[in-house]
Amino acid sequence: MMTEPTSPIVTRFAPSPTGYLHIGGARTALFNWLYARGRGGKMLLRIEDTDRARSTPEAIDAIFDGLKWLGLHWDDEPIFQFQRAVRHREIAEALLAVGRAYRCYASQEELQEMRETARKEGRPPRYDGRWRDRDPSEAPADRSPVIRLKAPQEGETVIEDLVQGRVTWQNKDLDDLVLLRSDGTPTYMLSVVVDDHDMGVTHIIRGDDHLTNGARQAQIYEALGWPIPKMAHIPLIHGPDGAKLSKRHGALGVEAYRAMGYLPEAMRNYLVRLGWSHGDQEIFSTEELISLFDLNRVGRSAARFDFAKLENLNGLYIRNSSDEYLVDALEKFLPELPDGADLAPRFSVLRARVLAIMPGLKERAKTLIELFDGTRFLFAERPLQLEEKAKTILSDQARAILGRAIPMLEATEWKSVPLDAAVRQLAEQESVKLAAVAQPLRAALTGKSTSTGIFDVLIALGKDESLARLRDQAGKTVAA
RNA sequence: GCUCCUUUCGUCUAGCGGUCCAGGACGUCGCCCUCUCACGGCGAAAACACGGGUUCGAGUCCCGUAGGGAGCGCCA
Numbered sequence: 001m002m003t004e005p006t007s008p009i010v011t012r013f014a015p016s017p018t019g020y021l022h023i024g025g026a027r028t029a030l031f032n033w034l035y036a037r038g039r040g041g042k043m044l045l046r047i048e049d050t051d052r053a054r055s056t057p058e059a060i061d062a063i064f065d066g067l068k069w070l071g072l073h074w075d076d077e078p079i080f081q082f083q084r085a086v087r088h089r090e091i092a093e094a095l096l097a098v099g100r101a102y103r104c105y106a107s108q109e110e111l112q113e114m115r116e117t118a119r120k121e122g123r124p125p126r127y128d129g130r131w132r133d134r135d136p137s138e139a140p141a142d143r144s145p146v147i148r149l150k151a152p153q154e155g156e157t158v159i160e161d162l163v164q165g166r167v168t169w170q171n172k173d174l175d176d177l178v179l180l181r182s183d184g185t186p187t188y189m190l191s192v193v194v195d196d197h198d199m200g201v202t203h204i205i206r207g208d209d210h211l212t213n214g215a216r217q218a219q220i221y222e223a224l225g226w227p228i229p230k231m232a233h234i235p236l237i238h239g240p241d242g243a244k245l246s247k248r249h250g251a252l253g254v255e256a257y258r259a260m261g262y263l264p265e266a267m268r269n270y271l272v273r274l275g276w277s278h279g280d281q282e283i284f285s286t287e288e289l290i291s292l293f294d295l296n297r298v299g300r301s302a303a304r305f306d307f308a309k310l311e312n313l314n315g316l317y318i319r320n321s322s323d324e325y326l327v328d329a330l331e332k333f334l335p336e337l338p339d340g341a342d343l344a345p346r347f348s349v350l351r352a353r354v355l356a357i358m359p360g361l362k363e364r365a366k367t368l369i370e371l372f373d374g375t376r377f378l379f380a381e382r383p384l385q386l387e388e389k390a391k392t393i394l395s396d397q398a399r400a401i402l403g404r405a406i407p408m409l410e411a412t413e414w415k416s417v418p419l420d421a422a423v424r425q426l427a428e429q430e431s432v433k434l435a436a437v438a439q440p441l442r443a444a445l446t447g448k449s450t451s452t453g454i455f456d457v458l459i460a461l462g463k464d465e466s467l468a469r470l471r472d473q474a475g476k477t478v479a480a
Numbered sequence: 481g482c483u484c485c486u487u488u489c490g491u492c493u494a495g496c497g498g499u500c501c502a503g504g505a506c507g508u509c510g511c512c513c514u515c516u517c518a519c520g521g522c523g524a525a526a527a528c529a530c531g532g533g534u535u536c537g538a539g540u541c542c543c544g545u546a547g548g549g550a551g552c553g554c555c556a
Binding site for chain 2: 014015016018048049050051053054081104108111115118119120121122123124125126146148164167168169170173174175177178180181182183185187188189191192207208209210211212213215233235236238240242243244270273274275276277279280281282283299300301302303304305306308309310311312313315319360362363364365366393423424427433434435436437438439441442443448449450451452453454455
């Protein structure tokens with residue numbers, strides 16, 4: 001079969017390192033990654049660090065770490081935009097040379113005035129092009145100019161967006177943007193165009209806050225005679241109240257989600273469904289996502305971030321993970337816990353017990369924090385600190401039952417079936433429901449009112465430790 | 481203010497002119513399972529923003545209105 005020779009897909013993720021990798025950025029990276037991976041292409045990483053004052057090495061590390069944690073591996077070496085400033089300047093000069101750009105000497109005061117006037121007259125605040133056709137001899141000697149693009153003043157600029165569809169701007173509404181600042185450094189608008197071109201980017205997938213930039217960048221491509229990459233502007237993520245995502249809701253760095261005990265694969269599944277769908281399907285393996293993801297299935301309206309759904313999905317991923325995987329995940333997760341450093345040495349010692357309790361535990365936990373909390377009784381020192389509810393359960397009567405349970409359990413083989421039979425038999429002898437025996441056992445064994453199945457607890461703790469904990473709490477009275 | 485985008489259950493969404501008195505998922509509520517808490521099972525309530533068109537027929541196409549969002553820098 002003949003196949004059309006297609007140029008390989010190249011996408012890019014281009015964050016500016018001025019803070020953490022926030023959740024919206026993570027989703028943008030995910031979409032870029034999926035789109036490229038599903039088509040045998042590459043996803044490149046470009047750090048847009050041209051804002052020297054706000055860019056920090058910590059933020060760069062946060063981006064690298066966040067992407068790695070999510071498993072979104074980029075191709076080739078990351079590009080640092082600032083290092084390419086010379087190239088950007090060359091392009092601006094080239095545009096100047098061919099008359100597609102010009103020097104503008106307008107002062108900040110003049111620009112300010114223009115904006116105010118325009119606003120007053122109900123027009124968009126725009127540069128009025130006063131240096132566009134002025135003779136260079138009129139240039140003031142004491143002022144260094146910026147270089148502006150000589151943008152078309154009539155007609156329209158159109159973007160055929162893969163998500164938004166055809167979007168049109170009247171050129172009269174777009175002004176002559178600055179390409180090169182008066183200090184000779186390139187602006188973002190110029191840098192992005194030159195870098196995307198030089199990196200061979202074929203598909204620009206980014207937040208729709210860049211949609212207007214897309215139009216202005218299209219004008220730069222036009223002036224340069226370069227082909228315009230395909231663009232896809234994906235809707236933004238909003239907070240639960242519909243307003244722009246802020247720190248208050250979910251605009252945390254991805255490291256914050258890691259600390260909250262979310263699994264990266266659950267995170268990815270949640271994020272991809274924010275704006276993208278494949279019929280009614282909710283759960284996707286990574287392989288499925290790579291093969292199914294497409295831009296034409298991305299919606300055009302903003303989605304609200306919903307922790308409840310993320311948590312549910314995370315619980316589902318935990319339940320479907322193997323016990324070994326979860327024990328490893330917990331061990332790696334320890335540093336995120338306040339007392340993690342103290343627990344780490346004991347964790348490796350008690351690892352087998354953690355593994356033993358895992359099948360029952362993973363049905364109950366929605367986050368790694370909850371999962372770990374479920375194992376804490378294994379680490380507890382005798383005599384146990386009892387939670388309030390556990391104290392309530394351990395009434396005198398309950399303690400008396402425990403007292404009678406001890407000799408019985410001592411004589412029982414420490415396996416699930418015999419233990420089950422023994423406890424049930426005791427309940428029968430006491431003429432109480434199973435709960436009236438199980439709950440006191442649970443309270444004495446774990447210090448809590450809830451846990452995994454009581455027989456699992458007995459087995460994970462082992463015979464000696466279990467009986468010791470029961471003796472700690474049992475009532476002395478045997479005769480009533 | 482101007483430009484652009486957007487509007488289906490509380491939330492994420494399915495729906496690409498008739499098969500929709502609108503489907504799934506999360507959340508909520510009820511019942512079942514049950515040693516607790518979960519898991520699981522069953523069931524319920526819950527939406528096409530509004531107004532005009534086009535059409536035999538509109539959630540689906542067009543135009544307004546209203547709401548929401550983004551952008552309008554010598555920031556990125």
